[in-house]
Amino acid sequence: MENKKINKFIPYGRQYIDQNDKNAVLEVLDSDFLTTGPKVREFEKALCEYTGAKYAVVVSNGTAALHIASLILLNPGDLVITTPNSFLATSNSILYAGAKPIFVDINQDGNINLDEAIKLLEKNPKIKAVYPVHFSGNPVDMEKLKFIRENFNVKILEDAAHAIGAVYDEGKIGNCKYSDITIFSFHPVKHITTAEGGAILTNDEEIYKKAQILRNHGMVKENFINKDMAYDKKGNVNPWYYEMQMLGYNYRITDIQCALGISQLKKLDSFIQKRHEIAKKYDKAFENSKIKPLYTFNKNSAYHLYVVRVDFSKLNITKAELFYKMREAQIGLQLHYIPINKQPYYQNLGYGNENLPNMYKYYEEAFSLPMYPALNEKEQEYVIEKLFDIIK
Structure with missing residues (x-):
């Protein structure tokens, strides 16, 4: 492959803002309401129309959405099954409510192992909730989530911070068909952005009113x-x-942010189409190589992340060295995620010795490659070329 030169840094993710987005924000700046005005409700309505959920409450960020959701769903002392493969906010929100996370191992695709969750639910009636994360934008096994919903008296929160626009057999993630609440994040690296922002979706009117x-x-x-x-x-x-x-x-959340969110939401499907194209190109490039995509192309995934795995024990380079060398080449890799149970704060609470072999092996091998709609073909080819050069 011909060596290409790139004059700018390529991050693992970034927002896409066009003139329509800017015009939407400027229109609000010239209006009477900068916050708690009509754009907030308009954005909430648009999210309901897109996902099929009955109610939406938009908030200042995704962590705020998780916090409010946990305060509504949980009581102090509740046990909550969740994944160690997420950002800290997922399990932190359980702690905010005075409840206790139970970390369950992951599958090979990075998602929580719901079979293991079901085994725990069968053994322990003190478990009051399950918090699955649709990791990387790839939906968890929704048939098993349905089974949990129908067979156990527990609350279910879908953390869909990665997964707005993802689909499954019965509609879009966010329709809350098999959960009490779904949350979204609108951070700049997510599919659509409000700069910072989040949303709580539900089909339960009481939850909706409490969240407001x-x-x-x-x-x-x-x-x-x-x-x-x-x-x-x-x-x-x-x-x-x-x-x-x-x-x-x-x-x-402000009307300024919601105006941006409304404009961004109109482009969401095109953003996901572009992410699918990027994922397919990565998949093809890594065929029969030491670089293994986390999962083969899945049209249902929203592809917030494109994660690969490499067995570094068979290479003459460590993962840290790869990160440094790629950064020298103007390419930003990222790690999603450090096992939450191994964080010092959680270890001080007694976590850290859980039997999570898939999670620990995943942590050794996995990293995320650049994935965002504005990533052009030349830039992606450069990422692929440099990755092969360094790993070789």
Whole structure:
């Protein structure tokens, strides 16, 4: 392959912003509402229409979505099955609610092993929830998630921070057909961005209403408890009155961000199509080589990440050296993820000795390659060429 020169750094992921996105933001900047205005509800409605969920509550970031979801679904002391192969926020949100994560090993595709989760559910009635992550944008085994939903009295949260736009046999991820809540993230490296942002989707009206209240300091402006303070002597609502009924948070998102999200959502399907093209090109390049894609091409995956595995024990280079050498070549690799149970904070809580052989082997071998809609053919060929050069 001809050696190509690249004059800019190629990261593992980045946003795509066009003039329509900029115009949408500028329109809001000229409007009367910069936050808590009509664009928030418009974005929520658009997410419902896209996914098929009944309700959506958009918030300041994906972690805020997880936090609110966990406060709604969990009680202190609950045991919650989840994956060690995720960003810290997934299991941290369980801790925020005073509950306790139980880490289950992963399959070869990086997703949680739901067979192992089912075995634990059969043995331990104290387990109250399951938090699967659609890792890399590839849906977990939804038939097994359906089985859990129908056979165990547990709450289910789908962490779909990687998976907006992913599909399965019964629709789009986010329709909450087999879960109480699905969350999305709109960080710049995700499929669509609001700069920072997240969403809670549900088909349960009670969950929806609680999420709205928790997003805004636990405040309500209806259904008041303190009647003597809320109403005057003639029964009129005091127009200034609000009531804090829960311990909530300021997890609001701005109209500026939501305008960007609405514009981005219109391009989501084209973004995923481009990610599929990139994935197919990587797959073809790595055929019969030492570089093994995490899974063969799957049209249902939203391909937030393109992960490969390499057995470094058979090479004269370590994974750290590969990262450094690729960075010298202006290419950013990333590791998704360090096993959460091995983090010092979790080890201080008593974690770290779990029997998770697939996760530990995965950590030794896996890394993510550049994957985003603006990655052009020349840049991708350069990534592939440099990766082969260095590994050889």
